[in-house]
Amino acid sequence: MEQNINWESVAPAGGKISDKHPEKSVSAAMPADSYFKAMVALFSFVLLGMILISLSMGYISIPIPEIARILVNKLFGNLEIATPLEETFAAVIFDVRLPRILTCAAVGAALSVSGVLFQGILLNPLADPYTLGVSAGAAFGASIAILLNLGATFVSTPVFAFAGACATLFFVVYLSYSPSSKGIASGLSSNSLILSGIIVAAILSAGISFLKFLANEQVSVIIFWLMGSFASKTWMNFWVIFVFLVMGFLIAICFARDLNLISLGDRAASSLGVDIKKVTLLLLITGSMLAAVCVSVSGIIGFVGLLVPHMVRFVTGPDNRRLLPLSMIVGAFLLLFADTITRAVLPHEIPIGILTALTGGPVFCWIFKRSRLG
Amino acid sequence: MEIHIQDLGFSHGDTPIIRDLSCSFFPNTFYGILGPNGSGKTTLLDLISGFLIPDRGQVLLDRTDISSLTPKKIAQALSLVSQNYYINFPFSVEEVIMMGRHPYIDRFAHPCQTDMDRVSQVMDITGISHLKHRKITELSGGEKQRCIFARALCQDTPVLLLDEAFSNMDINHTLHMLGIIRELINKTKGTVICVLHDLNLAAAWADEILFLKNGTIQAKGKTSDIITQETIEQVFNVKSKVEFNEYVQAKQVYFKTI
Structure with missing residues (x-):
């Protein structure tokens, strides 16, 4: 116990609260930092390569x-179309492939960011973007739109799906929120959120089955919509997702350190100055x-949202400040890779949702078993 | 920093946990809080740290009501080691201790040299430098508790709240941590409020003791005055023998085996 303890100049003198942070910032843990930057650069490069390859492949x-x-010509505004063949190429690239490819990459990125947020807030590695029943809500909304034949006008199915998802989210939060608990953190515990999400999703999926039963000839439309697809996506689709992705990512990265602290438990996080209720609610809505x-x-x-954060954690560790950006890039790459395979490699295009589940499921099993073996 | 608690009341639903509790904590003192299970010890710390909001009464930090302070200001005044030391994600020990500097690092800033020096100094003092790069999830209970204790030290607050912070440590490490607390109080004139179950450790190390029972203060005062057979029987409902021990240089409590 005889140690040379030097407390001077370190702890603030009894009672004084200091807000100053004197010295210039020095980057912590240099090797890990440059390793992370190298990984971000590598995967950005891989993603760009994948976009080019995907553009070149197809019918x-x-x-x-x-x-x-x-x-390059398009970018600098002097597109000189020399031959009819080039004209066809330009049309294929800008009207067909690029919107689909970018939409797909943005969806992959957004689902991965959302997955990181849910796993962080719910402190549960099994959480994914759909844990709170968002997918069931969206599917229910879309099914109603299709059943009532509102899908004929081109926006209404997505709008109904979005409304269904939001309504479900707010209902789940309302269900798990307990106003009688007076603590900073209590009222939105991860267990009650997960339980509410599962209950609501179960009710909604029974509702979807009922809608399918009522739908007669439209049942195949509902089923195909639920399986997911990037076929015939437009620039409009891309920009909508892109705007949400940028905003969501900025909010997430802004609170990434608070999210790290939440994994210490709510008392500890609260004692370190995290406003748990605010951060939880904000990130939950963002995700x-x-x-x-x-x-x-x-x-x-x-x-995608379940698997990508797990895989990226092997590279970056659990720190959300690194996990979020790299998951976003890797998620975009993986979903684009899967979509390119179903679009351009397989003889028939199969729904992307089926492909990701059929390939992602076994990969998850393998990762899970490997972590079990230690 | 002085803490004044006035007419504090808190209940879970219809069950009162803390009833009309008033007391004060002053700098340069090591307070021990003892009491039977369910007597409201943890709830009291939660109310002091602002984690729970009282139904009645208030907690004043140097005359300021804690509910009017921002979470960041509270985090620069009070640090807490809670009973629960379970951490969900495999952060390294160094990263966990760096989290103790959170109240001093701006949202987008990196830790500065002071923060990093403080982290390595605290790891040296608590004897966990060799665990630095290990994952917190792979450590034993006692090792995790030492990391959490180090994280709280690193927070450099005038008040340190400990809730059974040594429950999984062996006696060597418990004494080591208590020694660190004593040194901390001597050097920084801080306030340490420590919930613990070991009467003899409390008798040997605490300056003042506060006995809680059913959410109220049963007895409080200087350790040497307050540790008596009568108080212990009143609070814990057990017979004991209390005498001054030469070797410990403090009062010690002995219990009969039936």
Whole structure:
């Protein structure tokens, strides 16, 4: 116990609260930092490569140098179309493939960010963007729109899906919120949120089954919508998701350190100055909005939001300040990879939701078993 | 920093946990809080730290009501080691202790040299430097508690609240941590409020003791005055023998085995 303890100049003198932070900031843990930057650079490069490859693949194959030339010309505004073939290429790229590819990448990114947020807030590695019943709510909304044949006008199915998702989210939060608990943190515990989400999702999925039963000939439309697809996505779809993604990511990264502290438990986080109720509610809404907008545009795509944060945690560790950006990039890459396979490699396009579940499920089993073995 | 508690009341539904409790805590003192299970010890700490909002009464930090302070200001005044030391994600020990600097680091800033020096100094003092790069989830209960204790030290607050902070440590480490607390009080004139169950440790280390029972203060005062057979029987309902022990240089309590 005889240690040379030097308390001077370190602890503030009894009672004085200091707000000053004197010295210039020095980056913590340099090697980990540069490793992280290298990974971000690597995966951004891989994602850009994947976008180019995906652009070149499909029913009409376009050579990559040609794509690069058309993109550069478009970017600098002097697109000179020399031949009818180039005209076709430009139309294929800008009207068909690029909106689909970018929508897909943005959905992958948004689902992954949402997954990180849900796992962090609910302190549960099994949580994903759909834990709180957002997908069931969206599916129920979309089913109603299809059943009432509102899907004929082009916006209404996504709008109904989004409304269904939001209504579900607020109902789940309302259900798990207990106004009688007086603590800073109590009232929104992860267990009650998960339980409410499961109950509401179960009711809604029974409701969806009932709608399918009523739907007669439209039942196949409902089923296909639920399986998820990026076919014939427009620039409009992309911009909607992109705006949500940018806002969601900025909010998430702003509170990433608070999210780290929440994993210490609510008393500890609160004693370190985290306003738990505010942060939980804000991030919960952010994550759910991201999931809702994805579901409303592209249907239910499972396993991306569950799997990507797990895989990225092997690289970055649990720190959300690193986990969030890298998950976003890796999620965009993986979903684009899957969509390119179903669009351009497989003989028939199968719904993306089925492909991600069929490939993501076994990968998750493998990761899970590996972590069990220690 | 002085803490004044006035007519504090708190209940869970219809069950009162704290009833009309008033007391004060002053700097340069090690307070021990003892009492039977369910006597409101943890709730009292939760109310002092602002984690729970009282039904009645108030908690004043240097004359300011704690409910009017921002979470950041509270975090710079009070640090808490809670009973629950379970951490869900595999952060490294160093990262967990760095979290203790959270109230001093701006939202988008990196930790500065002072923060990093403080973290390594605290790890040295508490003897966990060798665990620095280990994952917190892989440590034993006692090792985790030492990390959480180090995190609270790192927070550099004038008031330190400990809720059974040593419950899983062996006697060597418990004494080591108590020694650190004593040193801390001597150097920074801080206030330490410590909930513990071991009467003999409390008798040997605490300056003042507060006995809680059914949400009220049963007895409080200087350790050497307050530890008596009568108080212990009143509070815990057990027979005991209290005598001054030469070796410990403090009063010690002995219980009969039936």
